[in-house]
Amino acid sequence: MADGNVNDLCIQAATVNGSGSQSSNLVITKALFHMGIPVAAKNVFPSNIEGLPTWYDIRITPRGYQCRKRSVDILIGMNPATFADDAGNVRPGGAVIHEAALPRVGAAGREDVAWYPVPFARLARERIDAKPDLRKYLQNMIYVGVLAELIGLDPAAVERGVHDQFRTKPAAAELNLEAIRLGVEYAREHLVKTDPFRVEAMDGTAGRILLDGNRAAALGALMAGCTVLAWYPITPSSSLCEALIEHAQRFRVDPETGERRFAAVQAEDELAAIGMVLGATWAGARAMTATSGPGISLMAELTGLGYYAELPAVVVDVQRAGPSTGLPTRTMQGDVAFVHALSHGDTRHPVLLPGTVTEVYEDTRRAFDLADRLQTPVFVLSDLDLGMNLWMTPPLPYADEGIDRGKVLDAEALERTRDWGRYRDVDGDGIPYRTLPGTPHPRAGFLTRGSGHDENAFYSESPRAYRDTMERLRRKIDGARMLLPAPQVEEAGRPGLVVAYGTTHHAVIEARDRLGEAGAAVDYMRVRGLPLHPLVAEVIERHERVYVVEQNRDGQMEAILRQELPGTLCDRLRGVRHFNGVPIDAEAIIEPVLAGEAAARRPPARSAVA
Amino acid sequence: MTIAADKTNRIGLTRDDYRGAHTTLCAGCGHNSITNHIVKALHDSAVEPHLLAKMSGIGCSSKATAYFVDRAHGFNGAHGRMPSLATGAKLANRELVVVGVSGDGDTASIGLGQYCHMIRRNLDITYVVEDNGVYGLTKGQLSATADLGSTLRKGRANDYPQIDICAVAIDLGASFVARSFSGDGKQLVPLLRAALAHRGTALLDVVSPCVTFNDHAGSTKSYAYVKDHDAPVNTPDFIAFQPEITVDYDPGTVQDVALHDGSHILLRKLDGDHDVRDPVAALRALHEARRSGEILTGLLYADPEIDDLCTRERLPDRPLAHLGIDALRPSREQWAALMAALV
Known part of the structure; x- marks a missing residue:
């Protein structure tokens, strides 16, 4: 045997x-x-x-x-x-x-x-x-x-x-x-055994637990101090919300009074779910929702409100195969481009791209800090594979650090501030200061609105005020590049580079091993967030052939790269796409990369006239 | 009582302290009257401006949140989505006094779903619908509260039956439903004060003629029509729990409804026997009034015993928004036990 x-x-x-x-x-x-x-x-x-x-x-x-x-x-x-x-x-x-x-x-x-x-x-x-x-x-x-x-x-x-x-x-x-x-x-x-397969005890799971990504994300939200969850049931995100409710019941209920330090509302639809989240963050709570593609489509409207009125929100999108109802129980990386620019007008949202159980826990937790810091909706892009399957993972670390509630002025701070305007860029980072309803100070109040406003939050249709606000919002979201996790890079000077994100990571690991065994080793960069970290372009610049591997038909990340990279670098990108609803496997990467690397090693065909 | 004391309320604020930006609505718009009544009610009920959360959707009506209490926070959100924004805000900070201002398009068409679910959850909100049966901002299209057969200014008749948002609310088990008229401060201010004191969704459907697009002979929401067809079920007096005010009323004709905060609303019954605790009677009265072309005003239905959303969710008195991270994270030991159990 x-x-x-x-x-x-x-x-x-x-x-x-x-x-x-x-x-x-x-x-x-x-x-x-x-x-x-x-x-x-x-x-x-x-x-x-x-x-x-x-x-x-x-x-x-x-x-x-x-x-x-x-x-x-x-x-x-x-x-x-x-x-x-x-x-x-x-x-x-x-x-x-x-x-x-x-x-x-x-x-x-x-x-x-x-x-x-x-x-x-x-x-x-x-x-x-x-x-x-x-x-x-x-x-x-x-x-x-x-x-x-x-x-x-x-x-x-x-x-x-x-x-x-x-x-x-x-x-x-x-x-x-x-x-x-x-x-x-x-x-x-x-039965008489005639096949060769057997298992033997080994030491490969020490220090590991089995956990699904949805539960890990829920624990991240719990650890972040999320107090309001508004959601509408949808596969494959429901188990995330149910896990959060389960853990809130366990850790947030006063044993004597029965009072809950947590509110979970099953909304009438995803419009209402994101609306409740924005209402809650406006009033100072940390709030989230979780959904999948069809829900994201409905949330497009109020995500734009969150962006323009500058309200924090955390949305976990556990992606499934679209379009429309699509394949509700199958996986896809199909929402990347849509979520990044969700809503009408010019909008851009920070997106976290976790690929492992630990990352979806950490990213969901940190999404609350980012949303509060940037005062804008932040998306965590999980998928059905990560969210609903059991994965071997190290135990999730306890969060030792405190939380970042961002630029919030309380009554005392207002008292020290002579002049305050809700949408003024005081610090040059595009991020203004906000006050919360209920702040006991006569100058705390202002009217939040999704309509045109000036830097003092007054209604305005002024061309200049509008343009200034839109420019500032761009600066603000641009600043997220350095706040989001940097790409994970494994470089050894090879001319070929695989770029991937999310759960595609796991197929890349096996593919790289086997490509190495076949004499076609490639470097690897895993993108961890949008907007892109500056390192992404730097790493691509160091490679001749860049295979952008993703689980969608249209090469959504590749399109984002083409939009952001200098034109000369775009020629190096080659899309490797897997989209059949089941998680990507190593073969889907090995075959095109092997072909690409082999073609590059062949001497160029001699021209007939030479 | 001195003159100064007349001008300031229990918390020492004058009516001016409850005013907002100058209105940009048309002169004579019923909505402006409603704004003035809201200012009076908030002042008289001594609502702390910093605890007030003014919520609105989109439309002429929804602009009104800018026109009162500019010291308060407000949220002029998205069309038909105010109930969800208000729900989130109240969950986050249950100390907030939430006043929503909506319109008939915002509530009865694009926002009908959220409206229904807000009522179902009994969100603690004073929800004012400035109801003119017409889309003003988009220049005069019919809304879903326009009566069957009523006409637009340009003469087109409404082919579809109206949605009676009061009847819908009662049917959904609302805890406080009233209808009034923008020009009737005597009725509206006590209703607003009662709504503010009520813990739960208090719907006030206020017929508010649109002077530009819907104040003509063919409209059933014009000044003239309402004046001729108003059939009040009761004239409420509002008695705040603190300070105690006594009013002159005839016990034989008054219905006393105790509200959650200890205050009372007294209803002077004009038609003899409307029982505000009986939803079937309220629905019958609404249907009968519609049949005879009347607009029934007053407090139609109230049940102060229904728990509001925050009570049902068993939220602590301390707002969720004020809880520190230490009160929200599991302990290190709890976390370790949780991880150990995951195989």
Whole structure:
């Protein structure tokens, strides 16, 4: 048995959604994690409650790659509707554990994979003592046992996984363990292992936890002192809001009085959600909303109000595949350009581009400081892959530092200030001073408005006042370049450079390793925010070929780069785009970059007349 | 009582302290009368100017927030979105006295959704609709509160039935619903003061003729029409809890409604038996008045017992906006336990 098949495989569970398979898949994921094996889990699920196909990919690699892999090594085929197609995706030499009753036709008839038929339904019916509806769920837990026996999952790790999953329900845990034991027993008695895949305990998960990006973002908001959440349910951002509410219930409720130091309003739509956020920040609270593309479209209107009236707001956009309703449960980096310039008129908004769980936590937390500092809406661009999948991550650090509430004048400060105007650029950074409603000082009040105003906040249609304000706003947002995180750069003087952002990062890591092995190593720069940091142009200038990798059709980041870079540098940009709804994998990057680097190494074709 | 004491209110402020910028609306606009009544009500109720939050949407009416209490903060937001802005502001700082000024286009058309949900949540706000049945700023298009059959100045008749925002509010379970007329300060000022004292959404639909686009014979929101067709259900007197004021009223014809802050509103019932606690009666009265071409004014419905949004959300007395970061972050130990449980 080749060593290459130890701890290096991709397991895909193809099931029907609403059948409880999510619990089974999480038990497998957590069992592997407890064995110290780096694990990456991707849930590819339908926009549906029950009955449609769903896939769960569990990938393990000794190097701990967190991106998707295109081919499947072990399929757990439980869904009659997709069985033949799913079997077709298994790589030659792979294995298929499947419901014995499924017909072996089409690709399910191929002979270059190992077949492990298991009568799951019959086993559940005959051997599990539970109500029929519960049996349906437990049927899926049997495959955990079959897989455990076939690849060598440590029984103690599986048991821990079950207890993690059913922490508050010991009776359920016992029932599930019984179903798993049934699977183990069946595999032992009836299956002969002929595939090469197995797992061994290692030390690759020490100091790591498993966490989804939405929960991490919620914890960032909690840590930032966010007190008002206004939201409208939308996949894939709902779990962020629900996690924030859950943690606020835990940490912000006075045990004696029941008073909550937090308000969460489920708004009537995203228009109202962003409106409530702006009202709350206007009155001095830290407030946020989270949404996805369709919600961002609705928020376009009031985001412009926030920009022009200069009000802080934090918006986390957990991107999904658009346009329109699009693929609500699939991922995309499709909102970058739209969000950066959201709303009519000339608008520009700071955008944070986290690629990891730690970053989405830190970025969401810091977005509140940035929004208060800049007095403007700040966007955190997450995506479904980061937000809803479980990732291995170091524990999130406690925030030691204080918070930055920006330029706010209280009554005492007003008393010391002889002359105050809401929109005056006193410090030359384009950022004015504001007062909050309720400030007990006769000069505190002013009228905030989305209509034309002068530097004293009075209504104005003066060409000069309008132009001055628009110029100042540009200066203000330009200043954000230095406040946003600098790009992450890994340079070793190679002529090729990969530029990426967000979750594309994880596919770039694997792609760079493999490009290096193929003799086509490239440098790497990961953009972390918009407007662009000055370092971005500097790094691009040092490279001949720049591959801008992103998960959208139109090359939205590439377009932003072309807008901002000097014309001579634009010729170096080459778009590498992935847009099929599932997270990008390394192959999507390796192929075009290899081709590009190989073409560059070939001597130029001799002209016919030479 | 000295003359000086007459001029200053309980917190020592004069009427002038509640004034704002000079109006830019048309001369004779009903909205300007309403502004004056708001100034009087705020002064008489001794609202602290710095605690006042003046909220508005977009339209002629929404400009009015600039014309009173310029010492207060105001937010002239976006068309139809004032309820959400006000909701956020109140959640952030529940000490604020929130007064919203909207129009019929702002409330009944583009903002109808937010209006309904504000009522459903019972946001603590005095929500004044300056209702003229016409879009003024865009020069005279019909609004959704225009009556079926009423005509524009240029003669086009309204083909669609009106949305009665008072009836909508009552049906949604509003806690305070009144209708009045911009020219009737005697009725409107006590209603405004009662609305300010009410803890919850207090809707005041104030018919306010548009002198430029909707004050002609074919309009049911003209000065002449309202004057001829006004059918008051009651004439309220407002008694503030502090200082105690006694008024002259006849117990046999008065309905006493205790408001949340301890003050009372007394309703002088002109038509004999309108019960402001009965939503069915209020809706029937509204429908009957519409059938006979009358505009019913006065306090139509009130239920001061309904919890407002901040109460339902169990927010502390101290405004969320005033809480320091130490009161908002979990402790280091709580955080460590949280992380340890994440596998």
